[in-house]
Structure formats: structure tokens, C-alpha cells
Amino acid sequence: MKPDLILRLVAKFVIPLIILFALYVQFHGDFGPGGGFQAGVIFSAAFILYALVFGLDAAEKIIPSRWLSMLAALGVIIYAGVGVVSLPLGGNYLDYSLLGGNQIAGQHLGILLVELGVGITVAAAMLILFFSFAGRGRD
Amino acid sequence: MIDIVIDVTLLAFLVTTSVAIVRMTNLFAIVMLYGIFSLLSAGLFVVMDAPDVAFTEAAVGAGISTVLMLATLALVKRPQKPYFDEAPRAHLPWLPLVVVAITGSALVYGTWDIPAFGDPDAPAQIHVARYYIENAMPETGVPNIVTAVLASYRGFDTLGEVTVIFTAAVAVLLLIGGRRSNQRIEGQRDET
Amino acid sequence: MDFFIGHYNYWVVIVLMMVGLYTVISRGNLIKKIIGLNMFQVSVFLLYISLGTVEGGAAPIIAEGVNTYSNPLPHVLILTAIVVGVATTALALALVVRIKESYGTIEEDEIHHLDHSL
Numbered sequence: 001m002k003p004d005l006i007l008r009l010v011a012k013f014v015i016p017l018i019i020l021f022a023l024y025v026q027f028h029g030d031f032g033p034g035g036g037f038q039a040g041v042i043f044s045a046a047f048i049l050y051a052l053v054f055g056l057d058a059a060e061k062i063i064p065s066r067w068l069s070m071l072a073a074l075g076v077i078i079y080a081g082v083g084v085v086s087l088p089l090g091g092n093y094l095d096y097s098l099l100g101g102n103q104i105a106g107q108h109l110g111i112l113l114v115e116l117g118v119g120i121t122v123a124a125a126m127l128i129l130f131f132s133f134a135g136r137g138r139d
Numbered sequence: 140m141i142d143i144v145i146d147v148t149l150l151a152f153l154v155t156t157s158v159a160i161v162r163m164t165n166l167f168a169i170v171m172l173y174g175i176f177s178l179l180s181a182g183l184f185v186v187m188d189a190p191d192v193a194f195t196e197a198a199v200g201a202g203i204s205t206v207l208m209l210a211t212l213a214l215v216k217r218p219q220k221p222y223f224d225e226a227p228r229a230h231l232p233w234l235p236l237v238v239v240a241i242t243g244s245a246l247v248y249g250t251w252d253i254p255a256f257g258d259p260d261a262p263a264q265i266h267v268a269r270y271y272i273e274n275a276m277p278e279t280g281v282p283n284i285v286t287a288v289l290a291s292y293r294g295f296d297t298l299g300e301v302t303v304i305f306t307a308a309v310a311v312l313l314l315i316g317g318r319r320s321n322q323r324i325e326g327q328r329d330e331t
Numbered sequence: 332m333d334f335f336i337g338h339y340n341y342w343v344v345i346v347l348m349m350v351g352l353y354t355v356i357s358r359g360n361l362i363k364k365i366i367g368l369n370m371f372q373v374s375v376f377l378l379y380i381s382l383g384t385v386e387g388g389a390a391p392i393i394a395e396g397v398n399t400y401s402n403p404l405p406h407v408l409i410l411t412a413i414v415v416g417v418a419t420t421a422l423a424l425a426l427v428v429r430i431k432e433s434y435g436t437i438e439e440d441e442i443h444h445l446d447h448s449l
Contacts, residue, residue, distance in 0.1 A: 025194075030281045032392065033190040035289060037414045041198040048206055069312070076305050079298055094294040104280035111281055111290040114297070118290075121301050122414060125308035126203055129421040132316045133210035136428060143336075150343045157350040157370055166362055173366050180373050187384045188391075188401040192376070195413045200373065204417045211362065211424040215431040225360035226438045235357035243349040247342055255337025257386035259399070264385055268402040275403075276393045284391040284403040285410065293407060300411040307418035314425040 011053040018046035026119050030108070036115035040122025048130050056134050065131060068124045075121025082113045142186060149183045166212055166223040174205040191285045340381050347374040359439035361427045365420060372416050379405040 026039030051059035083094040091098040096110020156176045160169050177200025184193035216222040254261035275287040354367025383402035391403035431437050
């Protein structure tokens with residue numbers, strides 16, 4: 001089954017835009033609507049579109065499944081690790097106020113890191129789900 | 140006024156879509172209608188001033204979960220035509236209908252005491268919500284209150300949610316990750 | 332009349348909820364049951380967000396010249412619940428795939444028949 005030429009061209013044009021939008025949603029989530037959950041889902045949607053148009057094998061060459069399970073764990077570790085870092089600084093678990101020079105800077109840094117962890121885990125988990133379902137029907 | 144008109148229109152569309160989902164038997168059409176259902180509810184979230192939620196629902200409900208359901212349909216389809224139809228119902232629909240009617244009327248009775256839609260003096264609006272709205276910006280420096288509450292005030296909660304997502308991904312990998320190994324197992328049985 | 336205008340939103344949401352529940356308990360097809368559960372879930376989200384709406388309020392993002400905001404707490408709860416919801420839905424769908432592989436069907440009564448359990 002050879003996919004349509006128009007489909008391939010439009011996908012090649014749209015996928016970078018989707019990834020760019022996901023990064024915007026991820027790092028602009030403090031100021032506008034957005035955050036880690038949305039960014040992760042949008043990011044994984046770009047790769048799912050790639051897999052649907054160019055085939056599962058091509059998509060797995062870009063992100064091998066082994067990496068995905070590591071990334072999913074990495075996100076949770078980043079989140080929990082940010083909480084642990086504030087313990088030796090004298091704060092409570094997940095209290096970001098001591099991470100920066102003052103309370104505002106610390107909170108801002110903490111929120112950014114935590115949202116990054118959420119984004120990585122959500123994106124990796126969604127891709128794991130899609131690859132498991134799609135890979136099941138391959139043979 | 141325009142808010143109410145959009146609200147009523149979207150709610151009417153939602154009810155129509157849900158009734159169509161119940162009445163149809165072609166699973167492919169049902170999955171597509173569910174995508175429409177999610178998109179309509181995302182529109183409703185925008186009308187109710189929740190852009191963050193609408194964002195997520197549009198990406199997740201209309202995007203990812205539709206793709207996952209279509210992938211499942213491809214895996215569970217019948218070998219002959221019709222590929223995607225559900226089997227005709229064997230039992231009578233009256234008992235579930237009675238159960239649903241009783242539950243629904245109990246819930247509607249429960250709304251009698253709920254403050255009216257959009258009431259600024261409702262109990263939900265004057266306790267912790269007011270604290271967040273007044274203090275989120277000075278305490279965290281993040282203008283988006285939803286992000287501030289999600290990551291900072293309720294950080295433990297979100298850590299739990301992220302762990303749930305991680306666990307679900309692990310469970311799906313354990314259930315259907317990797318190649319099917321039925322043939323190999325049957326072959327081994329034959330040898331022994 | 333005021334009472335009706337103030338509450339129709341909740342009532343329609345309850346109708347949607349009950350349609351979802353009806354789908355879950357009256358249909359035997361496992362995929363359709365999962366879709367019914369999802370409809371129920373989305374109606375609960377709608378109920379929460381309805382409870383957080385404030386008349387004339389803006390989206391909860393601090394901006395110059397805005398004094399009323401809608402309640403941010405339901406938004407936070409539902410935002411995470413949506414993503415967790417799709418993860419658990421995927422788990423349910425994975426179970427359906429495994430059921431299909433071992434029983435050859437996803438109709439509830441046929442599975443009971445094969446199991447001699449009903």
C-alpha cells in the first residue's frame with residue numbers, strides 16, 4: 001500500500017509546525033494556556049502522524065521503543081528529583097521556593113522543570129501506547 | 140447572551156451525538172462519532188472559560204484516543220463482512236432503561252440545591268479558589284493560575300497523576316507490547 | 332424560569348451521563364462499552380467545569396484590567412484527569428485486544444458462553 005503523494009507532502013510540511021507548536025505550548029505554559037500535559041500530547045501527535053503516513057518502521061527508526069520506555073521513566077525521575085533537591089536546601093518535598101535566589105525565581109524554575117518532566121513522560125507514554133497497538137497488527 | 144446561544148447549541152449537538160452513538164451498530168462510525176463528541180465538548184470548555192482543559196480535550200479526546208480506538212478496531216475486526224458491526228442485542232432493553240431513569244432522576248433531584256450556573260457567590264468560588272486567584276501571581280510569579288496550581292500548589296497530586304500515566308504505559312507494554320507469540324507457544328506444546 | 336436558566340446546563344450533562352451509563356450496561360460489545368464509559372467520563376468533566384464557571388469571568392490567566400476569573404481548581408483537576416483517562420482507556424483497549432486473541436470474540440454473551448459462566 002503506497003500512501004498518497006499529497007498526504008506525504010502535507011505531512012512533511014505540517015509535522016515540523018506541530019513540533020514547534022508543542023515546544024511553544026510546553027515553554028510558554030506559564031504565561032498562556034498550556035503546560036506539560038498538552039505539550040506532551042501534541043508532541044506525540046506529530047510522531048503518530050509520521051507513523052501513519054510513512055509507516056511504523058520508519059517511525060521506529062527515529063525513536064526506538066527502548067528509548068521511549070527510558071524517556072517515560074526519565075520524566076517521572078525529573079519530577080520526583082526536583083522534589084528531592086529542595087530537601088537538602090532545607091525545604092519541604094516539592095517546595096520550589098528555595099531553588100532560586102528568591103521565592104519567585106525558585107517557584108518559576110521549579111514549575112518549569114516539573115512541567116518538563118510531565119511533558120516528557122506524557123509524550124513518551126502516548127507514543128508507547130500507539131506503538132504497542134499499531135505494532136500488534138503488524139505480523 | 141451569545142455565550143448562552145453557543146452553549147445551548149453545543150449541548151444540543153452533544154446530546155444528538157450521544158444518542159446516535161447508542162443507536163448505531165457500526166463500530167467504525169461509533170468511534171468517529173466519539174471523536175466528534177470529544178471535539179464538541181472541547182468547544183463547550185472554551186465557552187465555559189477553560190482554555191487549558193479545552194486544549195487537552197481536543198488533543199487527547201479527538202486525536203489520540205480516536206487513533207487508539209481505530210487501531211484496536213483493526214485488531215479485533217471479524218474475518219468476514221461485516222467487519223465492524225456489533226452483534227444484535229440478545230436481551231430486552233427495559234431493565235437498563237429503568238435503572239438509568241432512576242439514577243438520572245436522583246441526580247437531577249440532587250441539582251436542586253446546587254447554586255445556579257455561573258453564580259459568583261457559590262461556595263466553590265469563595266474559599267480556596269479565591270485564595271489561588273489572589274495569591275498565585277505574587278507567590279509564584281506565573282500568570283497562568285492553572286499552571287501555578289497544577290505544578291506548585293498541588294504538586295503532589297500531579298506527581299501522582301504522572302505516575303499513573305507511566306504505570307498505564309508499562310501495563311499496556313506488558314499486555315500487548317512486542318510481537319505475538321501464540322504460534323511459537325503452540326509449536327512448543329506439540330514438541331512436548 | 333430563573334431556576335431553569337440556572338440549571339439546564341447540569342441537567343443536560345446528567346442526560347449525557349445517563350446515555351453513557353445506558354451504553355455501558357445495555358450493550359454487550361466491549362468496545363462500545365468502553366466508548367460508553369468514555370462518554371460518562373466526559374460528562375463528569377463537563378459537570379466539574381460547569382461548577383467552576385463564574386458569570387462574566389475570564390479564563391484564569393492574570394491579565395491587566397480583568398477582575399473576575401473562573402475557578403481554576405476544577406480546571407486543574409480535569410486537565411490531569413483527561414490525560415489519565417486516555418491512559419486508562421488504552422489499558423482497557425489492550426485488555427480487549429487480549430480477550431479477542433484468546434476468545435476470538437469481543438461480544439460479552441459469547442465470552443460467557445465459551446466460559447460456561449452464565
